Amino acid sequence: DTAVSQTPKYLVTQMGNDKSIKCEQNLGHDTMYWYKQDSKKFLKIMFSYNNKELIINETVPNRFSPKSPDKAHLNLHINSLELGDSAVYFCASSQDARSTYEQYFGPGTRLTVT
Amino acid sequence: GDSVTQMEGPVTLSEEAFLTINCTYTATGYPSLFWYVQYPGEGLQLLLKATKADDKGSNKGFEATYRKETTSFHLEKGSVQVSDSAVYFCALSVNTGGFKTIFGAGTRLFVKA
Numbered sequence: 001d002t003a004v005s006q007t008p009k010y011l012v013t014q015m016g017n018d019k020s021i022k023c024e025q026n027l028g029h030d031t032m033y034w035y036k037q038d039s040k041k042f043l044k045i046m047f048s049y050n051n052k053e054l055i056i057n058e059t060v061p062n063r064f065s066p067k068s069p070d071k072a073h074l075n076l077h078i079n080s081l082e083l084g085d086s087a088v089y090f091c092a093s094s095q096d097a098r099s100t101y102e103q104y105f106g107p108g109t110r111l112t113v114t
Numbered sequence: 115g116d117s118v119t120q121m122e123g124p125v126t127l128s129e130e131a132f133l134t135i136n137c138t139y140t141a142t143g144y145p146s147l148f149w150y151v152q153y154p155g156e157g158l159q160l161l162l163k164a165t166k167a168d169d170k171g172s173n174k175g176f177e178a179t180y181r182k183e184t185t186s187f188h189l190e191k192g193s194v195q196v197s198d199s200a201v202y203f204c205a206l207s208v209n210t211g212g213f214k215t216i217f218g219a220g221t222r223l224f225v226k227a
Contacts (some may be wrong), residue, residue: 004157041152041201041220048214056214090157099207100146100165103215105157 003027004106006091012112013081020077021109023091031055032074033092033103034066043090049074050097081113116141120204120218127194128226135189135221137178137204145208147171147180147187152201152220161189161202199225 004025013019025032033056034046048056049068063079074091088110092103121136139145146165150158162171167182176191187204204218 041222043158043203043217043220045214045216092157097209097213099209099213099215101207102148102160102163103158105150105159107155107157 004091004093004104006089006106006109008109009107010110010112012114014114015081015083017081018077018079019081019111020075021089021091021111023074023076023106025072025091025093025104027093027095027104029093029104030071030096031094031101032068032071033094034074034076035090035092037088037090037108039087047074047076048097055097078111081111083113086111086113116145116206116208116216118204118206118216118218120202120221123201123220123222124224125221126224126226129196130193131225133189133191133194133198133223135202135204135223137187137189137218139185139187139204139206141185141206141208143208145206147178148205148207148215149176149178149187149189150203150205150217152203154200158203194223194225196225196227199223 031050033048047066052068068074088108091106094101094103117140148163149161151161152158162173164171164180170179201220207215
């Protein structure tokens with residue numbers, strides 16, 4: 001009965017590889033997000049989808065490509081991984097895109113690029 | 115642009131001490147304000163929120179009041195416990211043509227027994 005789930009929890013890979021992280025929410029929410037948290041705990045929005053439509057696309061290298069097959073799922077694909085991509089990636093969801101609604105976070109995926 | 119500034123950590127307190135973590139914001143429009151908490155190895159979870167001026171959010175003994183005149187949303191707790199050790203994030207969310215939530219840098223709290 002996990003509200004927001006992510007797989008995998010840990011991902012260790014080499015530079016130049018391509019990898020994907022999957023996210024699913026069972027809360028019936030319309031809006032989903034990807035965040036990147038660096039080693040100093042700073043949290044930065046990357047993308048947001050509302051009902052499968054991209055609504056936020058921050059300045060992120062185009063090696064990162066989100067995909068939302070339906071409103072319960074938001075996946076993140078990363079091409080040509082670099083050392084600087086090492087971080088914890090969090091998926092989140094909210095009821096909709098209005099500012100009064102809080103976000104529900106997944107447990108995070110720790111990506112280590114060697 | 116919109117931003118959140120919170121006090122740098124780490125903050126180290128003894129059990130039963132009083133906690134204040136300062137948070138100030140800059141925003142166009144009328145933001146909603148949030149405190150999230152992140153326990154070790156976990157994702158963020160909402161601690162409390164306030165959606166308009168003078169609202170007080172409260173949960174698990176934590177409180178914060180939305181002060182529009184000082185653009186602040188300071189987090190307080192009267193008596194902290196070891197289990198409160200975590201990273202605390204202040205955040206704002208505002209619709210101004212686009213929509214996003216902006217998080218502060220986080221404040222790590224250590225509570226000693």
